[in-house]
Amino acid sequence: MAVYKRTYKGYEGGLTPGWSRFLILPRYSYARLFHSKFLLMFLAVCAIYPIGATLFIYIAHNLSFLEALNIPASRFVDINEKFFLYFCNFQSTMAFLLTAIVGPSLVSPDVTNNAMPLYLCRPFSRTEYVLGRMTVLMNLLAWITWIPGLILFCLQWNMGGWAWTKNHLWIASAVFIGLFTWSVILSLIALAVSAWVRWKIAAGGLILGVFFAGAGFGAAINAVMRTHNGSLIDIAQMMSTAWGQLFHYDSGNGISAAQAWGALAVVSAISLWLLSKKVRAFEVVK
Amino acid sequence: MQSVIELSGLSVRFGSRDILKDLRVSLSGRSIGLLGPNGAGKSTLILALLGFCPLSSGTASIFGHDIRREQKRIRAAVGYMPENDSFIANMTAVSFIRMMGELSGLPKDAALERAHEALFYVGLGEARYRTLGTYSLGMKQLAKLAQAIVHGPKLLILDEPTNGLDPPARLRMIKLIGEMRRSGDMHIVLCSHLLRDVEETCEEVLIMKQGRIVHYSNLEEERKANKRFVELETRGEEAGFADAMTALGCECATAGFGRFKMVCPEGFDLKEIYRYAATRDLQLRRLNYRRDTLEDIFLKAMEA
Numbered sequence: 281m282a283v284y285k286r287t288y289k290g291y292e293g294g295l296t297p298g299w300s301r302f303l304i305l306p307r308y309s310y311a312r313l314f315h316s317k318f319l320l321m322f323l324a325v326c327a328i329y330p331i332g333a334t335l336f337i338y339i340a341h342n343l344s345f346l347e348a349l350n351i352p353a354s355r356f357v358d359i360n361e362k363f364f365l366y367f368c369n370f371q372s373t374m375a376f377l378l379t380a381i382v383g384p385s386l387v388s389p390d391v392t393n394n395a396m397p398l399y400l401c402r403p404f405s406r407t408e409y410v411l412g413r414m415t416v417l418m419n420l421l422a423w424i425t426w427i428p429g430l431i432l433f434c435l436q437w438n439m440g441g442w443a444w445t446k447n448h449l450w451i452a453s454a455v456f457i458g459l460f461t462w463s464v465i466l467s468l469i470a471l472a473v474s475a476w477v478r479w480k481i482a483a484g485g486l487i488l489g490v491f492f493a494g495a496g497f498g499a500a501i502n503a504v505m506r507t508h509n510g511s512l513i514d515i516a517q518m519m520s521t522a523w524g525q526l527f528h529y530d531s532g533n534g535i536s537a538a539q540a541w542g543a544l545a546v547v548s549a550i551s552l553w554l555l556s557k558k559v560r561a562f563e564v565v566k
Numbered sequence: 567m568q569s570v571i572e573l574s575g576l577s578v579r580f581g582s583r584d585i586l587k588d589l590r591v592s593l594s595g596r597s598i599g600l601l602g603p604n605g606a607g608k609s610t611l612i613l614a615l616l617g618f619c620p621l622s623s624g625t626a627s628i629f630g631h632d633i634r635r636e637q638k639r640i641r642a643a644v645g646y647m648p649e650n651d652s653f654i655a656n657m658t659a660v661s662f663i664r665m666m667g668e669l670s671g672l673p674k675d676a677a678l679e680r681a682h683e684a685l686f687y688v689g690l691g692e693a694r695y696r697t698l699g700t701y702s703l704g705m706k707q708l709a710k711l712a713q714a715i716v717h718g719p720k721l722l723i724l725d726e727p728t729n730g731l732d733p734p735a736r737l738r739m740i741k742l743i744g745e746m747r748r749s750g751d752m753h754i755v756l757c758s759h760l761l762r763d764v765e766e767t768c769e770e771v772l773i774m775k776q777g778r779i780v781h782y783s784n785l786e787e788e789r790k791a792n793k794r795f796v797e798l799e800t801r802g803e804e805a806g807f808a809d810a811m812t813a814l815g816c817e818c819a820t821a822g823f824g825r826f827k828m829v830c831p832e833g834f835d836l837k838e839i840y841r842y843a844a845t846r847d848l849q850l851r852r853l854n855y856r857r858d859t860l861e862d863i864f865l866k867a868m869e870a
Binding site: 292 | 613616618638642644645646650652653654655657661671672673676680687713715718746749751752
């Protein structure tokens, strides 16, 4: 590599395809993120529940093992939609916390350091930038949410046989759609907050605040107005209602699934609008 | 010759304020200077060329590519060094430049190689593994230059590249710009309010004022056109000097008290003046052989 040659020369080699360039941002982000021991430890903690659930499925299908331990098989719950719903609830909470840890560092350094013009003066669009940054979080969330969820389903499929799978195949789509939607919502909110709040700690706090403040205000509106519409500003309740539809149970939030999906779409649209205001090469000061 | 930048009635408006007004010009030089006082619209013109701000009317093209329709092709061919600090503080210079190279389309390995080369080329070779947040202002300027050239652009746009640099660092930056211009691989647009920077590096100059082009000049041609501009101060027998010079083909104006201003024709030998002075016992106290400086051109344009 002729690094000592100090005359300028142009580049004449090949170029990478344009569609793949958004994947460059996650690569550099992971190189930075995985320097954090705290993040690595947190990811290890996120794996505890899926590992426990894997063992549970394995033991539930090995009666001889249970007999050896003198545990009656009836004490084990059935592997059904409730089992996966508990999994989703627990892992979605971990996903929420992971978002609060990783999210603030995604866009704010670029905005703070005025790096946007450097990204956008290249053959790299704003959409690709947002997609690249979103991929950082979506990938991490996928590895703690729907990927282990589907692995558990496949394990149960393998151990429970085709008869079980035939009756419960919808659970796989519920796990995937429910957790994927949750990841998208979390990622968009985290990116929007990260774009607007430059101080990482404040951004992390605000990501938590969006959910807790929404829940607080929602509950207050429901109590004062004697209505259920306050749940429409509580993202956790919206998601719970949407999951209720996916997992065939009544969430008891008082809002319909259509309202919940609609409200989630509005949250996504607002997050994208906020992002579009900040992810640009320059700002016009009015 | 294919024009590098062609502006066709380009106008930009922010709110109710016209920032650029009906700009029309075709620029084809290897190095083009954008001059003007603060607020003249130089940086906005650059942002418009990069497709960063919407045009209110008209259009422009870079290397024949329309800036409205072919932004990706234009951005692939352009390297941009912004005026303000632009970097990612916690990245090392080499990984930052490499990432910028990759975003421009270079494969991973080529981007790494080019990042090292670009950093050595701008003089940051020894500091390339330091994080950008620890760089001095001059080093940050050089890092910005490195990210702008890492992908080997055909057009390099430099917005106030010598801002905040001390004299040696400024000289180094000017030298680098000159070298890149002479390499023949790229065209350069230099946006500055420092006349010396533009004069030392550019062939063509576009002077802007209040969002309009007030003067376009090809410095090379102006230099040639004015190279016989002579100021004289004499003592002694000056009568007939003006006529004699006019007879030799010069345009000669008397400024009184033995002072003359002459524009000499192509091929005129200055020794003719000395010969005439020797035969008439005329003392030549001062002979100032000068051309219009960019400062003269700029001040004239500002008065217009």
